[in-house]
Amino acid sequence: MSLPLPWPLIDVHTHMYLPRYVSLLRERRQVPYIARRGPNERLIILPDEEADGSISAGRPIGGEFYEVSRKLAFMDHHGIAISVVSSANPWIDFVEPAEAPAFAALLNQDLEAICQASAGRLYGFGVLPLQRPETCAAELKRIAGSRHMKGVIIGSAGRGHGLDDPGFEPIWQATAELDLFVFIHPHYGIGHQLFPDTGHALLLALGFPFETSIAVARLILRGALERHPALKLLIAHAGGTLPFLAGRLDSCVKNDISKDFGLPKPFSHYLRQCWFDAIAYHPPALAALTAFADPAKIMFGTDHPFFRPHVADEVLDRTTWPSAEENLAALSALDGAQQKAIAHANGLAAFGIELPQRLS
Ligand code: URA
Ligand code: ZN
Numbered sequence: 001m002s003l004p005l006p007w008p009l010i011d012v013h014t015h016m017y018l019p020r021y022v023s024l025l026r027e028r029r030q031v032p033y034i035a036r037r038g039p040n041e042r043l044i045i046l047p048d049e050e051a052d053g054s055i056s057a058g059r060p061i062g063g064e065f066y067e068v069s070r071k072l073a074f075m076d077h078h079g080i081a082i083s084v085v086s087s088a089n090p091w092i093d094f095v096e097p098a099e100a101p102a103f104a105a106l107l108n109q110d111l112e113a114i115c116q117a118s119a120g121r122l123y124g125f126g127v128l129p130l131q132r133p134e135t136c137a138a139e140l141k142r143i144a145g146s147r148h149m150k151g152v153i154i155g156s157a158g159r160g161h162g163l164d165d166p167g168f169e170p171i172w173q174a175t176a177e178l179d180l181f182v183f184i185h186p187h188y189g190i191g192h193q194l195f196p197d198t199g200h201a202l203l204l205a206l207g208f209p210f211e212t213s214i215a216v217a218r219l220i221l222r223g224a225l226e227r228h229p230a231l232k233l234l235i236a237h238a239g240g241t242l243p244f245l246a247g248r249l250d251s252c253v254k255n256d257i258s259k260d261f262g263l264p265k266p267f268s269h270y271l272r273q274c275w276f277d278a279i280a281y282h283p284p285a286l287a288a289l290t291a292f293a294d295p296a297k298i299m300f301g302t303d304h305p306f307f308r309p310h311v312a313d314e315v316l317d318r319t320t321w322p323s324a325e326e327n328l329a330a331l332s333a334l335d336g337a338q339q340k341a342i343a344h345a346n347g348l349a350a351f352g353i354e355l356p357q358r359l360s
Contacts, residue, residue: 007340008081008359009328010347013183013236013277013301015088017066018110032090034061045090046203047188059200062313064305068114072121073317074304078324081359084351085111086125086153088306089187093130093155100129104139108149115148120356125153125183133159133167137174144178150351151181151232156215157188163215164222176230181275181350185236186211213240216271217249221261225270233273234299238280243292246271268292275350277301278342281326283333290338299347302327 017025025034025043032045035058043065044050044058064070065088075083087107095103108126115122126143128136143149152175158165163184175182189207216235225231235242242249246268253267263270275297280286289298307323309316331339348354 005079005328005331005339005343007344008355009079009300009343011075011080011083011302011304012234012299012347012350013279014071014083014085014304015065015306016068016071016085016111016114017061017088018107018114019066020106020110021087021092022066032094045187046200048192060308062316064308064316068118068122070317071304072118074321075121077317077320078302078328080302081355082121082123082347082353084123084125084150084347085115086183086185087111087127089155089185091127091153091155091187093157093159093187095129095131097129097131100131101135101139104129105142108139108143108146112146112148120354123148123150123351123353125149125151125181128152128154128171130154130159130168133165133171136171140171140174140178140180144180149180150353151175151183151234153183153185155188156184156186156211158215162218164218164224172224172228172231175232176228179230179232181232181234183234183236184212184216186215186240190214209237209240211240212236213242213245216240216242216274217267220267220270221253221263223261223263225273226263226265229273231273232275234275234277236277236279237303238278238285238289239271239274239276239293242271243276244285244288246292275299278330279303279327280330281323283330286330287333290334295338295341296346296349298342299350300327300331300343 025032031050035042035044041061042058043061049058092100092103104127111124111126115124126149128139186208188211189203190210192203192207195202212235249267253261272294276289276293278286278298279301280289302324309319309321311319331342
């Protein structure tokens with residue numbers, strides 16, 4: 001990687017589709033699903049992708065999405081000591097409500113087993129059956145009892161009504177009590193009808209961060225962090241747009257003559273309670289994040305295996321991924337102490353983990 005750092009990296013935003021989940025997607029014929037196109041497979045997960053029946057629909061999917069050995073190869077190539085791995089979007093959003101609790105439990109057990117076998121290289125965020133919120137506290141208890149699980153990943157859309165869905169209150173309460181992280185991550189994107197024929201580019205670059213921003217803003221405005229100050233939210237993609245917009249949010253909330261949100265503190269006070277990955281891609285965006293957030297709550301991430309480099313499969317594991325490199329290079333404008341905190345120390349401290357012996 002272009003910015004050699006003297007400390008091994010801790011990657012807190014990195015995904016895997018668990019083999020059990022991949023089997024399910026291979027059986028399906030509607031979004032989300034895995035389609036066979038000749039000798040290759042393609043992953044069709046995003047809204048509207050199904051409309052495109054051509055070979056370009058979706059994206060190529062190979063073992064880098066679901067094989068543990070490929071995750072470890074990526075980590076070794078990029079100097080990553082530990083990854084806190086999460087299932088990728090759209091998680092189990094599409095599963096029938098009656099089946100979701102049992103499927104979530106199986107996926108969480110699978111991930112714990114993978115982490116347990118990794119000799120200290122892998123930890124995990126589980127999934128929740130959001131379509132049955134009344135079952136989530138029990139699943140969270142099981143997750144909290146799994147040594148390598150550090151929290152859960154939740155889609156920004158919740159079960160379709162946003163994260164300020166009153167049905168989610170027991171989830172916030174249980175995660176706060178059990179000291180688990182809630183990693184908030186987008187999937188559906190905002191406004192994709194506004195940018196037709198732009199491939200994945202604008203949905204991922206604009207739709208994703210705005211989806212996250214709106215979800216977290218609604219959660220804060222409805223008082224979730226006021227009611228649950230111990231709630232540990234990790235916000236994807238450098239907080240979407242929120243660190244940049246926090247001042248505007250403070251002003252708009254305070255000066256809204258049509259609504260009193262009843263919050264004793266400014267919007268940004270609650271936002272500053274949150275953790276953020278450093279997936280900012282360039283120094284100006286990272287500067288907004290470091291200027292805003294608690295310096296102990298910003299942590300390196302790669303978003304692997306998304307944003308695959310344009311190379312042949314045979315050389316993929318020996319290739320430096322531009323998205324990982326860009327997020328590391330974005331740290332170059334920071335001083336050494338900030339670099340060490342974000343790349344290494346904050347992740348270890350946040351999750352209470354230590355480097356595996358042979359890497360320390
Ligand atoms: N594209 C996705 O679908 N998910 C990610 O996490 C990143 C890119
Ligand atoms: Zn991601």
